[in-house]
Amino acid sequence: AQKITQTQPGMFVQEKEAVTLDCTYDTSDQSYGLFWYKQPSSGEMIFLIYQGSYDEQNATEGRYSLNFQKARKSTNLVISASQLGDSAMYFCAMRGLNSGNTPLVFGKGTRLSVIA
C-alpha cells in the first residue's frame, strides 16, 4: 500500500519568489512513480511533473522542479518565479509499479496563495 503525506495545509508566497511544497511518501514497492497535480479554483486536475523512483536526475518542467530524496522518501515540488496564476491546490500522488497498473494515491494537498 502507498501513503502520501503533505504537511502544509496552506502556503503563501510573494509573486516572483520561489516556493517549496513538501511531500513525503511511504511504499513497499521497489519501483514507483511520483506525480504532482495542480487544482485551480475551477476544479480541474492539471498534471505538472513526474519522477520515477529509478530516475537519477531530479525532474524539471519549466518553472516546476522536484527535489527528490529517495532515502528520505520525499519529493518536494519547487515552483520558481511564482505567478498569480499559480494560486491553487497542489496534490502530490504516487503509484506503485511492481504489479501492473495501480491507481494513483493522493495526499490531502497544499493550498498555495501567491501575493502580488
Add this chain to the structure above:
Amino acid sequence: NAGVMQNPRHLVRRRGQEARLRCSPMKGHSHVYWYRQLPEEGLKFMVYLQKENIIDESGMPKERFSAEFPKEGPSILRIQQVVRGDSAAYFCASSPGQGPEKLFFGSGTQLSVL
C-alpha cells in the same frame, strides 16, 4: 484530441434518487479510474476499470455504488438511493495503460444531494 469528458458538470439529486455520472476517456485510452473528492480533501480512489472489466474496486462502497465501462460508450458511475454524504466531486481519469504514465483527468461532476 479531446480530453477526458465528464457529464454532467453539476448534478442535483434528492435523497433516495439515483445518480448516473458519465465519463468518456481520451481517444485511445482503455483504462478508466474514478475518484471522489470531498471539500478541502485529496482525491480518494474508488474503482479502476478496463473495457468490460472491473480491475480494482477496493475503494468503492459495497452498497449502492456500481461502475461499468462497456465495450461501446462511456464509463458510468452509478449511485443508487443517494444520501447527503454522497455529495462530493467525482473525477474520472484515463490512461492508455502502457507503463507508469500519468492519468489524464476530466473536469469532474459535482454531485449535490438535497
